[in-house]
Amino acid sequence: MAGETPSGPAGDTGELKRGPFERWVDRAIKNPERAYRAMFYVVTAFFLFTTLFPFYWLLVLAVTPEARLYQAGLLPAGFNPDVFVSVFQQLPFHVYMFNSLVLATVTTIIVLLLASLAGYVFGRLEFPGKGILMLAILAISYFPPAAFFLPLWQLFNGNIVPGLNLYNTPGAMILPFSSLFMPLSIFILTTFYGQIPDGLEDAARVEGTTRLGALFRVIMPLSAPGVATAGVLTFIAVYNEFFFSFLMNDGQPDNWAPIVGGILQLKTAGQFESTFSVMAAGSIVAVLPVAVLVVVAQEKIVSGLTSGALKE
Amino acid sequence: MATEQRTRDGGDATTGPVTLVVRWMENLSETQFAYLLLTPALLLLAVIALWPLLSTFEMSLHADSLSGGVGELYSIDELFANYYDVITGKRNALMPSPFLPTELSLNAIFASALGVTLVFTLVSVFFETIVGFGQALVLNQDFRGRRWVRVAIIIPWAVPIVIQGMIFYLMFQPGIGLFVGQEGNPALLQQLGLIGGTPLADAQDATMIIIVADIWKTTAFMALLILAGLQSVDRNLYDVARVAGASKWQAFKKITLPIVLPTVLVAMLFRTIQAMRVYGIIETMAGCEVVPSLSCLVITSFDNTLNATAATVAFITAGIIAIVVSVYIVKYARDEMG
Numbered sequence: 001m002a003g004e005t006p007s008g009p010a011g012d013t014g015e016l017k018r019g020p021f022e023r024w025v026d027r028a029i030k031n032p033e034r035a036y037r038a039m040f041y042v043v044t045a046f047f048l049f050t051t052l053f054p055f056y057w058l059l060v061l062a063v064t065p066e067a068r069l070y071q072a073g074l075l076p077a078g079f080n081p082d083v084f085v086s087v088f089q090q091l092p093f094h095v096y097m098f099n100s101l102v103l104a105t106v107t108t109i110i111v112l113l114l115a116s117l118a119g120y121v122f123g124r125l126e127f128p129g130k131g132i133l134m135l136a137i138l139a140i141s142y143f144p145p146a147a148f149f150l151p152l153w154q155l156f157n158g159n160i161v162p163g164l165n166l167y168n169t170p171g172a173m174i175l176p177f178s179s180l181f182m183p184l185s186i187f188i189l190t191t192f193y194g195q196i197p198d199g200l201e202d203a204a205r206v207e208g209t210t211r212l213g214a215l216f217r218v219i220m221p222l223s224a225p226g227v228a229t230a231g232v233l234t235f236i237a238v239y240n241e242f243f244f245s246f247l248m249n250d251g252q253p254d255n256w257a258p259i260v261g262g263i264l265q266l267k268t269a270g271q272f273e274s275t276f277s278v279m280a281a282g283s284i285v286a287v288l289p290v291a292v293l294v295v296v297a298q299e300k301i302v303s304g305l306t307s308g309a310l311k312e
Numbered sequence: 313m314a315t316e317q318r319t320r321d322g323g324d325a326t327t328g329p330v331t332l333v334v335r336w337m338e339n340l341s342e343t344q345f346a347y348l349l350l351t352p353a354l355l356l357l358a359v360i361a362l363w364p365l366l367s368t369f370e371m372s373l374h375a376d377s378l379s380g381g382v383g384e385l386y387s388i389d390e391l392f393a394n395y396y397d398v399i400t401g402k403r404n405a406l407m408p409s410p411f412l413p414t415e416l417s418l419n420a421i422f423a424s425a426l427g428v429t430l431v432f433t434l435v436s437v438f439f440e441t442i443v444g445f446g447q448a449l450v451l452n453q454d455f456r457g458r459r460w461v462r463v464a465i466i467i468p469w470a471v472p473i474v475i476q477g478m479i480f481y482l483m484f485q486p487g488i489g490l491f492v493g494q495e496g497n498p499a500l501l502q503q504l505g506l507i508g509g510t511p512l513a514d515a516q517d518a519t520m521i522i523i524v525a526d527i528w529k530t531t532a533f534m535a536l537l538i539l540a541g542l543q544s545v546d547r548n549l550y551d552v553a554r555v556a557g558a559s560k561w562q563a564f565k566k567i568t569l570p571i572v573l574p575t576v577l578v579a580m581l582f583r584t585i586q587a588m589r590v591y592g593i594i595e596t597m598a599g600c601e602v603v604p605s606l607s608c609l610v611i612t613s614f615d616n617t618l619n620a621t622a623a624t625v626a627f628i629t630a631g632i633i634a635i636v637v638s639v640y641i642v643k644y645a646r647d648e649m650g
Contacts, residue, residue, distance in 0.1 A: 036560065040453065057490065058479055070488055142585050144626075147364070147368055149614070150626065159381070179360035186353065242591065243592060260473075279482060287472065301470075
């Protein structure tokens with residue numbers, strides 16, 4: 001649709017003097033494509049503004065010196081980059097970040113491993129009960145975390161199995177994360193693994209590879225884009241999770257609290273010291289890892305979200 | 313399937329435990345092998361999802377106990393006493409916020425868990441669909457910089473919930489927030505009478521702001537699903553329509569909409585399920601006392617050692633979502649069969 005309407009000379013020869021806007025309207029009426037194009041740019045600009053403005057404003061708030069916060073509007077009132085240092089001084093914010101990244105990485109590895117096995121089974125094998133099992137996994141993944149919370153809280157506090165105290169440890173978060181986010185990966189990997197031609201697997205088997213060996217040495221490498229998609233989506237999902245990240249630890253960095261704990265600590269501290277700039281700076285720091293991931297892996301995210309969701 | 317198992321070079325033990333396991337695995341039938349590989353995933357789901365769900369239901373049949381855990385199991389003729397008390401409002405005096413509105417007024421609806429959750433779900437999913445459709449139409453065009461526009465639209469989706477909450481908490485913070493002025497110098501939204509002086513402490517204002525925050529973050533998800541639907545439309549159809557003299561609007565109404573509609577409905581269902589569990593954004597921005605969603609009520613009841621009541625609310629929430637899900641599952645099962 002691009003490249004049309006090399007500005008029509010018809011409007012310029014028009015009678016009398018006209019303002020540029022009227023000339024534009026005149027041309028637009030003669031050539032509606034122009035109007036559509038203009039509308040398209042206006043709408044695009046509007047969407048860009050609404051999605052990006054909150055980040056810009058966060059930055060304005062962060063670099064505005066504490067004392068002049070109430071003067072900050074659309075532009076920062078002053079420039080104070082030190083605030084990004086004070087985030088780490090007021091709190092061990094790096095520990096929260098580290099916890100988040102570790103939790104997300106470990107969960108991603110577990111999910112990819114278990115979902116690979118399940119995806120191989122659902123994508124490549126025929127067996128009784130397959131349809132029902134897939135449906136059950138799908139159904140379970142829709143239930144709200146709140147419906148799982150009470151028993152899990154008791155389990156992780158040693159009230160069900162004595163001595164099993166997972167509260168305040170990574171396990172209390174990684175286990176729920178894994179079961180919460182595994183179904184999506186199972187469905188993505190089922191699709192990808194199902195597309196590998198049987199001949200390739202058979203060839204590997206004739207070469208003497210075991211069944212599991214064929215999965216990990218032939219099918220998984222050939223489905224690398226699918227594995228990457230499932231991995232990126234799981235990582236982002238865990239990094240963004242709130243419910244169990246908030247409730248399965250006491251918010252202390254030594255007890256494996258992820259950034260949810262860090263940001264909320266900044267907020268509680270802020271009510272006494274009025275450190276709104278530090279809150280904004282902390283938010284910017286914590287959002288950076290996923291922002292980078294989105295820029296690098298946007299194709300994977302788009303294909304994973306659409307294929308995963310529409311396939312399910 | 314070939315079952316010959318060559319001994320590996322350097323593998324000295326032909327009867328070592330590893331070899332035995334491998335040989336055992338190779339000789340399983342396809343069904344046995346399938347279930348063996350599924351065991352870890354199913355075990356995890358059974359312990360972390362299925363058991364808690366059933367256990368929550370079991371807890372909801374007990375009385376509350378102030379000493380932690382749950383009290384006595386109700387006798388058979390009043391087994392569902394908790395459900396009865398929660399729904400009829402008999403339990404309201406004990407609960408942090410009522411489940412159903414206590415009267416037919418706006419304030420009562422926003423103060424009740426089911427009321428505020430339904431308002432949140434309906435309004436946010438409605439606007440997300442419309443805005444998401446708009447974004448999908450933009451992304452469906454070919455233009456320079458499309459890749460970067462797409463990144464910009466996806467980024468809010470990838471923002472952690474706690475940071476999403478923090479952004480809007482700061483925006484509506486009296487004094488510093490753009491949208492809330494100081495006394496004597498009210499901001500535009502206040503002059504219009506849309507929000508009060510401390511919007512995050514007011515149930516209706518806070519719900520509206522939380523809805524806006526949710527639209528900001530999750531519209532991208534809607535847009536991407538609808539975009540996938542748009543891209544499945546055969547472009548030749550548009551050429552045919554143009555030759556036939558159809559306007560752009562007619563082409564949209566007669567070609568695009570009917571083809572995309574099923575995708576839009578699936579996307580709306582997905583978002584409905586997710587919106588019904590809203591919790592984190594509320595906890596970060598306004599607090600569960602101000603906007604008591606269903607998930608909030610589970611946690612606040614639990615905090616007040618009303619474990620059985622909390623389990624009851626949790627299971628009702630699960631039940632409501634299950635009804636929405638079953639609509640989808642039926643459709644999915646039908647597609648699978650047909």
